[in-house]
Amino acid sequence: MASQTKECPICREEIQNPRLLPCIHSYCLECLERYCRDKLPGDDVPCPVCKTDFQIPKNGVAGLLIKKFPEVQKAPTSAESERCVEHEERLRMYCSDCGIKVCSTCCFEGHKTHSYERCEEALEKFVRSIDMLIFLARLVVYIAFAQQR
Numbered sequence: 651m652a653s654q655t656k657e658c659p660i661c662r663e664e665i666q667n668p669r670l671l672p673c674i675h676s677y678c679l680e681c682l683e684r685y686c687r688d689k690l691p692g693d694d695v696p697c698p699v700c701k702t703d704f705q706i707p708k709n710g711v712a713g714l715l716i717k718k719f720p721e722v723q724k725a726p727t728s729a730e731s732e733r734c735v736e737h738e739e740r741l742r743m744y745c746s747d748c749g750i751k752v753c754s755t756c757c758f759e760g761h762k763t764h765s766y767e768r769c770e771e772a773l774e775k776f777v778r779s780i781d782m783l784i785f786l787a788r789l790v791v792y793i794a795f796a797q798q799r
Contacts, residue, residue: 659699660685668717672791673702674784682711702792744772 658665660681667679675697677685686706689695694703707713732741732751739753747764757766 665717669711669714670717671697671702671704671714672795673697673700673704674788674791675699676717679712682714686711704795742769743767744769746772 656665656668657663658678658681659675660677663678665676665678668676669679669682670676677698685698686693686695689706691706691708691710693706695706696703704714733739734741734753734756737753737755739755741751741753743752743754743757743766744750745752745757745761745764745766747766748761751769752761752766
């Protein structure tokens with residue numbers, strides 16, 4: 651799976667001027683330029699990580715898609731933020747119907763007819779679904795490029 655980190659797999663530093671390959675791996679523009687220095691536009695080059703071939707655009711690797719990283723907001727860390735305002739209990743459950751964390755008491759009161767599970771289990775399911783979406787996106791891109799050849 652392609653990593654969602656901001657670290658370039660070539661230089662191992664934060665990605666500067668990021669470029670996205672069809673396999674969804676991201677690199678610094680400068681690192682890709684060094685990696686492809688002996689290649690010409692139109693040449694096929696393997697991704698440094700997964701070895702999937704990509705074609706150098708007419709205007710060089712600078713013509714590859716620019717990767718934009720979403721801004722990630724840090725979750726509040728105080729114990730207050732993880733407690734139910736009404737019952738002052740820890741928020742350990744996730745109500746799937748409402749899409750929110752709830753305490754055990756809320757599960758049996760305001761959310762008793764809803765579907766809920768432990769927060770850890772909900773998080774694991776979410777991560778697996780994101781991994782599957784990334785896999786499917788890579789597969790679609792790979793098929794699209796294979797059909798162009």
